[in-house]
Amino acid sequence: MTTILRRLLGVVLVLAGLAGLVVGAWFARALGTDGAATFTARPPAGVPVVVDAQTNARTDIPLLITARADEDVPVTVSIASPTDAEAFLGDSEYARVTGIDVREWALTTERLGTDDPIAPAAADLWRSQVTTDGTAEIPGDLEAAPETMIITVPEDAELSELAMTWTNPAWFYQALALAFAGLLVALVGLAVALKPAAAPERGARGTTHTRRGAAAQPGASQQGAADDAGAVPTEEAAR
């Protein structure tokens, strides 16, 4: 029974170790030595894309938001306080980044509003507003948080990609550590699972002998008597 438990524990350790190894290696490969976790999405065309404090200010890890379009397309990034952005967007249609999907390295979005999309040029409530051709990069600014970023392109153009990259070099080493720890645990588990059953020692044999001898004595159970029936003497079995 002890051997079965030991092997079971070994198998569990092997599986847990392999899981750690795979997950760690997967993260290390995806993050790279810079420890850059990049999540991307292709935003829906024709509506502003909104990145609010629920995604751009949830961690103090440095963040870079990148919006890409064709080279000659002006990409405008308008930044406002959350209440201003909410008042400005009102019931107009827009796409909001809601979070991340780590398995897919993707940004999750939702589409809100029913009225026609609104152009940021129609307002004067921006903390900053920058337009660049092709690609716009917006560093996360936790000191100014909370802020809502509204990314727009002209009506006849669309964003090809929106990316949010959090960079922490420690993540790469943490992923490596996980992979190595997993490998170690798997090896230990393997050793535990494959370790041969220990051979009975002499002292143990003596005990068996004594017990069997006791079973053969008068007053022993019927089952014990039956077991002993036809059994070779203990000393011989040991030889």
Added chain:
Amino acid sequence: MNRTRRALAATALAAAVALSGCGVQNSIVHLQPAPTENVETGAPLRLDAAERIAARVLGDVAAATSSEERAELLVGPALRVETLRAGLEDESGETAPALVVPSPPTILAMSEGQDWPRAILAATLDETTSVQHVHVLVSSGPTDQFKLYATATMLPGTSIPVLGEVQEGATFEAATKETPVAASELFTQYGLGITFPKPAVVTEVSIEDPYAESLRRNAQAQVDAFGDLGAVAQTHTPVADTIVSFTAADGSMVAFGQMVRTDRIALSDKAKELNITDEVLQKLSGKKVVTKEFIVESLENFLMVSVRGEPAQLVGAEEIVLRANGS
């Protein structure tokens, strides 16, 4: 017993790992709640954003080549003045003085809080003439850009009190026809205090300023010129819904308002007639000679400041002829 111990240890280990999973994940990504916004205090815009907006609006107004273009950028009192100027240009052929906008304008104050209307108080200096203008820009809603609400020309030797840190915001109040603000009374008092020939005694505002002195001097000169041929009277009435004010936390205030000045010359029986020599007044009134009375109404742009504990002082004044009639 050993088996039980092992099972307990394994369960404890699994539970510890499972329970610490979230904590480990949070500590790795430094996950924290999204910061909350303080919407009650402070200016709604950063200083650089306000400077950019003021430069754009004033620059656009200065660059506008037609009255229609300017009208698109103006609202309230400024639009009223522009409409009057456009009419007078048609009458006299004179063009409105060009607005000189340094880049960036100096932001004196911003309205506080996140509500609308929002306002910016900005100053510009024409370096060639050393004349300083103070502008009020107003945005009425989240999707409305700032427009020029009012411009007042500063009187020589006057200054605007510091209204605290711009980023802290100042209380912005705009009067309506039905609901006056605290500054409305100051304009009413000032109008009564400079009424001619019987000014009221006022205590909340000072009437010792270059504009008031100029009015009194000119009116007295007319009285002297007419002698017993006629009577000169001058009154000032606030336009209730043009008055706006910025008030700092320490009570210092800058207020803008328009008033209508009415100059009335009533000829006595001894006077035969009064010749109207000014071409603009001739065109506005349609008369070159009157025999009973002549009334001229002018729109006055006033900028008033109040430092806590001291009477309010007029620091900016500008006037434009509104209408004229006679009989």
